[in-house]
Each structure stands twice: as structure tokens, then as C-alpha cells.
Amino acid sequence: MIPPSFDYHAPDTLEEASRLLLANPEAKLLAGGHSLIPMMRFRLAEPAALVDLRRIPGLSGIREEGGSLCIGAMTCESALEKSDLVQSRYPLLADTTRVIADPVVRNLATVGGNVAHADPGNDHPATMLAYRASFVASGPSGRRTIAASDFFTGPFSTCLEEGEILTEIRIPEAGPGSGGAYQKFERKVGDYAVAAVAVQLQLDGGRVAGAGVALTNVGLTAIQAGAAEAALVGSDGGDAALDAAAEAAAAAADPADDHRGSADYKRAVVRVLTHRAASSALARAREAS
Amino acid sequence: MSSHQISVTINGEEHTREVEARLLLVHFIREELGLTGTHIGCDTTSCGACTVLLNGVPAKSCTVFAVAADGAEVTTVEGLGNGGLHPVQQGFTEKHGLQCGFCTPGMMLTSKALLEENPDPSEAEIRWGISGNLCRCTGYVNIVRAVQRASELMKENSDG
Ligand SMILES: Cc1cc2nc3c(=O)[nH]c(=O)nc-3n(C[C@H](O)[C@H](O)[C@H](O)COP(=O)(O)OP(=O)(O)OC[C@H]3O[C@@H](n4cnc5c(N)ncnc54)[C@H](O)[C@@H]3O)c2cc1C
Ligand code: FES
Ligand code: FES
Numbered sequence: 149m150i151p152p153s154f155d156y157h158a159p160d161t162l163e164e165a166s167r168l169l170l171a172n173p174e175a176k177l178l179a180g181g182h183s184l185i186p187m188m189r190f191r192l193a194e195p196a197a198l199v200d201l202r203r204i205p206g207l208s209g210i211r212e213e214g215g216s217l218c219i220g221a222m223t224c225e226s227a228l229e230k231s232d233l234v235q236s237r238y239p240l241l242a243d244t245t246r247v248i249a250d251p252v253v254r255n256l257a258t259v260g261g262n263v264a265h266a267d268p269g270n271d272h273p274a275t276m277l278a279y280r281a282s283f284v285a286s287g288p289s290g291r292r293t294i295a296a297s298d299f300f301t302g303p304f305s306t307c308l309e310e311g312e313i314l315t316e317i318r319i320p321e322a323g324p325g326s327g328g329a330y331q332k333f334e335r336k337v338g339d340y341a342v343a344a345v346a347v348q349l350q351l352d353g354g355r356v357a358g359a360g361v362a363l364t365n366v367g368l369t370a371i372q373a374g375a376a377e378a379a380l381v382g383s384d385g386g387d388a389a390l391d392a393a394a395e396a397a398a399a400a401a402d403p404a405d406d407h408r409g410s411a412d413y414k415r416a417v418v419r420v421l422t423h424r425a426a427s428s429a430l431a432r433a434r435e436a437s
Numbered sequence: 438m439s440s441h442q443i444s445v446t447i448n449g450e451e452h453t454r455e456v457e458a459r460l461l462l463v464h465f466i467r468e469e470l471g472l473t474g475t476h477i478g479c480d481t482t483s484c485g486a487c488t489v490l491l492n493g494v495p496a497k498s499c500t501v502f503a504v505a506a507d508g509a510e511v512t513t514v515e516g517l518g519n520g521g522l523h524p525v526q527q528g529f530t531e532k533h534g535l536q537c538g539f540c541t542p543g544m545m546l547t548s549k550a551l552l553e554e555n556p557d558p559s560e561a562e563i564r565w566g567i568s569g570n571l572c573r574c575t576g577y578v579n580i581v582r583a584v585q586r587a588s589e590l591m592k593e594n595s596d597g
Binding site: 149150151153154155156158181183184189198200202203226249250251252253255256324337340392 | 438439441457458459461464465480481482483486488491494495497498500501504505508547565566567568570571
């Protein structure tokens, strides 16, 4: 299947990329191409022009700075897998990247593309909600920082405005007593989730002081399960709190019947995965205390 | 619709061509250059039959535009052996790591990159490493043995 024709641009600066996007309203950005090119082949996307980000310097890399883990939008998944920093201090992110697609896809698929694509089946959006991450965007009117909770506005849509480019993802720096986990149930390697759950916890003196819980592929966007978070905060992380969080997460899910299962089944999967993710996150947070 | 002049170094040889923006790297390799060792299985980024090394890293060439590979170094199965058989090819031969052979070029390129990063992988690491390359024939058992054999051969080569 040959994708439809388009004009190709590979600018050297963000300013030039924004200018090209504004000048071509039917243009799309190209990052790793591993969501966009398959969609173009199926004619689900027919952009008149592609603006490739690959030549723009400074868009990839992983570092801790100013209280955040900063990930350049063009950083590929395999770089997260190989990063000692991510593997040792950000277990929720480490769990997430290794269940995205397959090892060959992860060599090209980018973190920024995963977030900006906003497919309800993408795994990073829920993880970013659980982390309380923020996104840096650069556009015609300068740079701005957007909270993950404001970013995802619908299936395949975000609050990015015309000409805006996601440049960096910022996750609050891991401190003592923090830990997280991602639990995904998939039919086979490389498949999108039947359902998946991201949990990030902050312990303080043996009690849960902060919790992020978010769900993948059980709604039109990734869902932040506020009631599940509330069930954990203030608790000692005992079974009763985990059960309550799991029930609340299942209630927050809004899945549809499809080839991956019925809505009821997916809700049951969310319940089980929330329990597993929360207990794994707790164990890791205790280890980091 | 735009067309572009690109230069791609494939198996050590630079090729310069004028290509349409929508031309996929796999078609550039197979049709423009006639290197048909790179296969097309699914055309949906799932099977890995089209895997090549793009700047040393396994990539599904059905999901890369040729224009985006301008300036890149690409290795296809034709460039693996460099005259004789590469240890990975030797391993696949000795351990019968293939039946129909359709997945084999991609499987070997992924295995080569895996062994360069991790010269002594466990069985689980091999299975994990090749999980983006599908084989409909072998059941993977002999592919795993082939990669293990290649690992031994590569160690012997570097010791000797
Ligand atoms: C076989 C297969 C299995 C997969 N399985 C999974 C999976 O299990 N889980 C999962 O999460 N993903 C999965 N993916 C998707 C994969 O992770 C994608 O690569 C990712 O969703 C998009 O990243 P990309 O860099 O390829 O973006 P592209 O495909 O290049 O772009 C995707 C969209 O985001 C926009 N965009 C890209 N970068 C930016 C930016 N910096 N600023 C603004 N907009 C931008 C583009 O314009 C485009 O609309 C799978 C893909 C394949 C092919
Ligand atoms: S042909 Fe490219 S992944 Fe199947
Ligand atoms: S040998 Fe036939 S597909 Fe692998």
C-alpha cells in the first residue's frame, strides 16, 4: 500500500517548522512515522505536506534538570529502555516503554509522537497523567507549558494549536519514597492494550501522600481516575485501600465492546490491573524510601 | 507532491536518486536498487520481514520514507556477509533457523544488532529481542538455537 502524495519538508529549526505548518493548513508533523505512515497507507490520514522534525537539533535526549526528568519529544522508546536514569529511577516509565509495540518499532517510535498522536490506545498518555507530567510546546506565539491533564482533548486530539510543536516532556523528578508501575494486558507482543493501568505513588512516613492513577484504552482518551487516587491517598497501602482503588478505577473506565473484549470484561481487567499496579508501585516506593 | 534528490549508503555503496516523497524505503531498496533480499510481508509495520539496519539500528523499512533516509547508512541482508557468511548466517545455516526463509533476512539483521549489543544473550533475551520479527514456519525454536550458535561463533572469532 503506497501512501498518498504529499510535499515533504525537513526544516532545520522549530521556527521554520512552525512557519511551514501555518503556511500549509493540511500539513502534519512527521516524527518516527510509526503511527502516521500506517494511517497514510490506509488513507486514514492524507496530509498535503509533511514537516519532518528529524533535522532540528536539540529535540532528543533524557536528563534531570530543574526538578524534572526532561525527555526531548524526538527521543525514541529504545533510548528510554537503554537509559540507566529511567531504568533506575522512573520505574513507571520504564514499565511503559517496554510494552509499547515491539523492539524494532521502538527504535523509531518517539515519545513525543506517542503523546501528540493521542490515540486512546497509546500507552504514554496514561503514564504522563499518573506522573502529573507537563509538556512544553513551541509555536508562533512562543513557548508554553501544558499540564498533561489539560493536553488530551479527545481521541487523536490535543490542545496543541496550529503551528505548535511538542518539544519536551517533563516528569517531576523522582524523590525518596516515590515509585510507580504500569500494568498492561495485551493479546500478543506489539498489540495495543485490552486495558492498561498506570500508578505513581509518593509515600511519606509509611502513608500514601500522593497518588496518580490513569487508564489506557478504556475510553476516548486516557482517563485519570481521580476517585482511585483519593482511595489511596492517606491510606497505609493496605488491602482495603487497594481494593477500593481498584473498584474506583473500574468505575472510572468507560470502555466499548470491540474485538479486544466486551466493556464488562475490560472493566474487570482494569480492576485487576489497578490492584497489581498499585501493589507493585507500593513495593517500589518502599524500596526507594 | 514533491520529489527530492537523496543519497543513501547501502551496504557501503552510495546511491543517489531522484525520488517521490511518498516512496517507502523498502520500495527504494527493492525496486530502485534491485536488492530483493529485503522482503515485504504485511505492509502494516507488524511482521518485520522488511527489517534493515538504519544507521546500525533495526528498522521496519516499510514504515520509513526514502527521503527521510537521505544521508543514512543502510545494511540489508545482501551486505551482511561481506564476501563469506556472517556468523549469524552461519548460525542459521547450521541450526536450520529457517524453513521457507521469508522472515530470515529481517530475523538475521535484528539478531546481528542484538548480538552486537549483548554478545551473550539468554534464551529469554533472544526471544524478547526478536519479538518484532514474526516467523510463520519454525515455531522459533531453531531460530533461538541459530542465534545462540551465532553468539558462540562471534566469540570464537573475537578470541581468535
Ligand atoms: C505495529 C505497531 C504496534 C504499536 N503498538 C503500540 C503500543 O502497544 N502502544 C503504543 O503506545 N503505541 C504503539 N504503537 C505506536 C507507536 O508507538 C507510534 O510510533 C507512536 O504512537 C507515534 O510516534 P511516532 O514518533 O511514530 O509519531 P508519528 O507517527 O510520526 O506521528 C504521530 C502523530 O503525532 C504528531 N506528532 C509527532 N511528533 C509531534 C510533535 N513533536 N509535536 C506535535 N505533534 C507531533 C504527528 O503529526 C502525527 O499526527 C505501535 C505502532 C506500530 C506500528
Ligand atoms: S512488511 Fe514491514 S513490517 Fe511487515
Ligand atoms: S521461515 Fe518461513 S516465515 Fe520464518
